[in-house]
Each structure stands twice: as C-alpha cells, then as structure tokens.
Amino acid sequence: MRGGAAALTLGALGVVFGDIGTSPLYAMKETFSEQHGLTPDPASVYGVLSLVFWAITIIVSVKYVLLIMRADNRGEGGIMALISLNQGASMKTSRGKWLLIALGVFGAALFYGDGMITPAISVLSAVEGLQVAAPGLERFVIPIALAILTTLFVFQHFGTGVVGRLFGPVMLVWFSSIGVLGLIRVIEEPSILKALSPTYGVAFFLDQGSIAFLALGSVVLAVTGAEALYADMGHFGRPPIRRAWFGLVLPALLLNYMGQGVLLVSDRGAAENPFFLLAPGWGQIPLVLLATLATVIASQAVISGAFSVTRQA
Structure with a gap:
C-alpha cells in the first residue's frame, strides 16, 4: 500500500469507525442484562x-x-446523495418519486x-470511565466532558483530515488491542467459532421466543454507526474505507465478540462486564483509559456524518 x-x-480509521468500533463495550453486556431475562448459557451465547x-x-x-457505497453522488455518500440520485432517476409517477x-x-x-445526542452521551460515558482509574476525578466529569465536546467541534474547522491524523493512530491501537484480547480467548476455546453458523x-429464536426478540434489540447495538461508512465516503473515498473495514475493523470486532463469548460460557458472572473482564487484572485500568479515548473518538463519526449531510443539502 502506497x-x-x-x-x-488511517484517517478513515480515526473518523469513520469510532462509533461501530466501540460497540463491543456494551453490545454483549446489554444483551445479557437482567432486564432481558437471558442467562448466558452456552446455547444462548452461541445464538x-x-x-x-x-x-x-x-x-x-x-x-x-459492498452495495450502498456504490450509490455515490459524484463521490459523496449519505442520505442526501441518495435523494439526489432519486431526483435524477426516472419514476413512473410523481407520487412515487415524492414518497421516496x-x-x-x-x-x-x-x-x-x-x-x-450521540456525541454528548458518548463523551460523557467515556469520561465517566475515568472514575474507575481515578475516583478522585468524579467531580470533574462534567467539566471535562464539556471541554472535550468543545474541542471536538473546534477541530471540525480544520477539516476531517486533521482529525483523522490525530485519531487514526489511537483507533489503530484500539482495534489491535480488542482484536488481540479476543484472539487469546478464541485460541483457548476455538470451538466458539461454530457460532458463525x-x-x-x-x-x-426457536428456543427463547419473545426473550430472543427482546435480546435482538441489544444485538443491533453491534452495528450502530454503520451509516457513517456511507455518510463519510466523500471525505476519504470508497477504497480507504473498504480497506480499513475488511483489513482491520471487521476482524478485530469479530474476534472480540467471540472472545467475550468464550468468557461468558466459562464464567456466567462475567456478564456484568464481559469486555473489560477479557483483560487480565493488570491491564484493566489501561484498557479503561484506552476505551475512554476510543469512545470520545466515536462521537467524531457522527459529527463528520452530520457535517457531510449538511454540506450536501
């Protein structure tokens, strides 16, 4: 690669994949929360x-x-690009066109x-993670969150290229770390890969019925932020986003989810926070700090997408 x-x-890694890249922090945890009444037995975990x-x-x-990113409007992606393409397409009736x-x-x-809402929620939850590493900072959570949000929006003035150069290396470390944590568990119990079936x-669904349907509402958390791949296409182009997704992001996410599955099968009590319990005791505080940075960056994906939609409008 030149x-x-x-x-x-690397820039796309920092701007586009922050939201979907931090989903392992809460997707499995929420799926097996007490509210759903779903116990992490092997059948449920595999399902x-x-x-x-x-x-x-x-x-x-x-x-x-593979599909929607091909529907670009002069290199731009996002919902406005689809609207523009629709306006240029021939429709049998004007009613159908206006409906679309x-x-x-x-x-x-x-x-x-x-x-x-996503930037505020993501940044605040990220800063609250600092309480684990430094409980004395609790009273500074809101001021720090406000400062980070202000800084994020100030950086937008310099363009996504600058933001990508700053955030790209952090997300590279993040995806590498969560991938390795999951890989270690998968190597210990490779039979977890049967869950790919x-x-x-x-x-x-056949066994759990309505409980499975409720759990599905948490499963979709694993794909939150997917729209940013299309919305930010105008910033980086189709090939870099595809390379980052298939080359690093997708393998890291799948390995981490599989690793959490191994942990849940072996220890049902890990359902309280399977992501952080993947790490050994000495590595949990550094992982909290890294997760804080990654979750802050996650808001950038939505911010960039919103800017893209506004510019297209």
Whole structure:
C-alpha cells in the first residue's frame, strides 16, 4: 500500500469507525442484562454470537460496504446523495418519486437526531470511565466532558483530515488491542467459532421466543454507526474505507465478540462486564483509559456524518 493510500486508510480509521468500533463495550453486556431475562448459557451465547456475526455481515459488509457505497453522488455518500440520485432517476409517477424523497428527508432527520445526542452521551460515558482509574476525578466529569465536546467541534474547522491524523493512530491501537484480547480467548476455546453458523441463531429464536426478540434489540447495538461508512465516503473515498473495514475493523470486532463469548460460557458472572473482564487484572485500568479515548473518538463519526449531510443539502 502506497503512502497516500495508507494515510487515507488511517484517517478513515480515526473518523469513520469510532462509533461501530466501540460497540463491543456494551453490545454483549446489554444483551445479557437482567432486564432481558437471558442467562448466558452456552446455547444462548452461541445464538447471540451467531446473530451478531450475521448482523455485521449482512448490514455492514454486504449492505453498506459492498452495495450502498456504490450509490455515490459524484463521490459523496449519505442520505442526501441518495435523494439526489432519486431526483435524477426516472419514476413512473410523481407520487412515487415524492414518497421516496419524503422517506429520504425522514432518514436525514433521524440521522440529525442521532448526531445531536450521540456525541454528548458518548463523551460523557467515556469520561465517566475515568472514575474507575481515578475516583478522585468524579467531580470533574462534567467539566471535562464539556471541554472535550468543545474541542471536538473546534477541530471540525480544520477539516476531517486533521482529525483523522490525530485519531487514526489511537483507533489503530484500539482495534489491535480488542482484536488481540479476543484472539487469546478464541485460541483457548476455538470451538466458539461454530457460532458463525446461522443455525445457532435460528435455534436461539426457536428456543427463547419473545426473550430472543427482546435480546435482538441489544444485538443491533453491534452495528450502530454503520451509516457513517456511507455518510463519510466523500471525505476519504470508497477504497480507504473498504480497506480499513475488511483489513482491520471487521476482524478485530469479530474476534472480540467471540472472545467475550468464550468468557461468558466459562464464567456466567462475567456478564456484568464481559469486555473489560477479557483483560487480565493488570491491564484493566489501561484498557479503561484506552476505551475512554476510543469512545470520545466515536462521537467524531457522527459529527463528520452530520457535517457531510449538511454540506450536501
């Protein structure tokens, strides 16, 4: 890979994948929370992992990366690009055309709503993670969160290239770390890879019924932020985003989810926080700090997407 392509890929890693890249922090934890009444027995763990794998494969890899990213409007992606393409397409009736435009505007409104709340929630939850490493900083949580949010928006003035250069290396370390943590567990129990079969997901629904349906609401957390891949396409182009996804992000996410599955099968009590319990005791505080940085960066994916939609409008 040449220097320019590598720089674009690293930039995309820092700007585009922050949101979906931090999903392992809470996806499995929420799925097996007490509210759902789902116990982490082997059948349920394998079933949930199967659903996570196929959700990521179908929604992100196939739908967004391979299909929707081909529908660009002069290199730009996002919901506004789809609306523009629709306006240029021939429709049999004007009613059908306006219906599609209305759906596009509705989708843009939902995206803006996500863009309004996600940065604040993500940054605040990230800073609250500092309480684990330094409880004395508790009273500074809100001021620090406000300072980080202000800094994030100030950096937008300099463009996503600057932001990508700053955040790219951090996300590179993040994805490498969560991938290694998961790989260690998978090596210990390689049979967990059987969960890649869709039969486990089907069996999970047949056995658990309504509980499985409720758990599915948490499983979709594994694909939050997928729309940023398309919305930010105008910043980095299609090839760098695809390289980053298939070359690092996708393998790291899948390995981490599988590693959490191994941990849950061997220790049901780990359902309280399977992500951080993947790390050895000495590595949990550094992992909290790294997760804090990564979760802060996650808000950048939504911010960049919102800026892209606004510019296209």
